[in-house]
Amino acid sequence: MKPKDIPWQERPENSSDVLWRYSENPIIQRDLIPSSNSIFNSAVVPFGDGFAGVFRCDNKAVQMNIFAGFSNDGINWSINHDPIAFESGNIEEVHVDYKYDPRVTFIEDRYWIIWCEGHNGPTIGIGYTFDFKEFFQNENAFLPFNRNGVLFPEKINGKYAMMSRPSDNGHTPFGDIYLSYSPDMKYWGEHRHIMSPTSFKDSAWQCTKIGAGSVPFLTDEGWLMFYHGVITTCNGFRYALGSAILDKNNPNIVKYRTQSYLLTPSVLYEQVGDVPNVIFPCATLQDIEKDRVVVYYGAADTVVAIAFGNISEVIQYTKENSL
Ligand code: BMA
Secondary structure: OOOOOOOOOOOOOOOOOOOEEOOOOOOOOOOOOOOEEEEEEEEEEOOOOEEEEEEEEOOOOOOOOEEEEOOOOOOOOOOOOOOOOEEEEOOOOOOOOEEEEEEEEEEOOOEEEEEEEEOOEEEEEEEEEOOOOOEEEEEEOOOOEEEEEEEEEOOOOOOEEEEHHHHHOOOOOOOOOOEEEEOOOOOOOOOOOEEEEOOOOOOOOOEEEEOOOOOOOOEEEEEEEEEEEEEEEOOOOEEEEEEEEEEEOOOOOEEEEOOOOOOOOOHHHHHOOOOOEEEEEEEEEEEOOOOOOEEEEEEEEOOEEEEEEEEHHHHHHHHOOOO
16 A cells, blocks of 8 residues: 555654654544544554544443544544444354454455454454445454454464453453464464563563554564553553564564553643543554654543654664663
């Protein structure tokens, strides 16, 4: 696909941060559609002459669901007022209690949507669309409990590859990132461990649990992805963002992984909201030729924000500050 003009703003002169926030954040406010209590943890992709996305909008009864949206510039979004209605894909009957935290990955001819799906507890739901008008749902990938399903944008060694984070039925106080393969987006296996939380001593911001975040993209060093790491504080969890580079052919091999976070909740819209102190990356847009990446993240479980970086600097930082 031809790269679009992705959103961009130069790094502020007084900043030496590897990722820097957009000055007009948040780009999506909690009440962008009439029904919404909050809009956060959402995914975007290039689509047509602009961009499309799948957005987590919790309604005013605080029911979690996913909605399609569109944008010409990646910053100003219009989100459908009704949630995505899925037809049957490779499953007879679609039964879902709730849907949240979508990611979107384009492979071959279609956009795959992966989300956290309520099915006697959270697990990984799978759907696809060709046009963001009609949507089809497939069999769930895994048994409950699981979260943070992120599909790679290319088949690896001939198979679809997806990261996930086995969990519990509550606010999971543990969690490693795993990799699973599928020949057909229906049957998943060949499960491999990718990475664990760190020790408190080594890197405390990611010592409780970690989860895959944005869809990885290929660089000269391997797959670059942004993930979330969680610390348990005396006031609960705090979610920050780090980066990792995974081996191109065997992405269960972690080549580099940041000891320091790249972003931690430190501005008001990340620190204050329905759940304070959360940065939760779910997508990037990248322009490889211009060496630019934009990270889309949910802030404080309430709004959507973006941050910018130069891909080469993120790679260099990840290599030089790796655990
Ligand atoms: C996780 C998920 C995310 C949420 C985060 C912080 O368990 O539910 O959707 O952003 O907690 O509340």
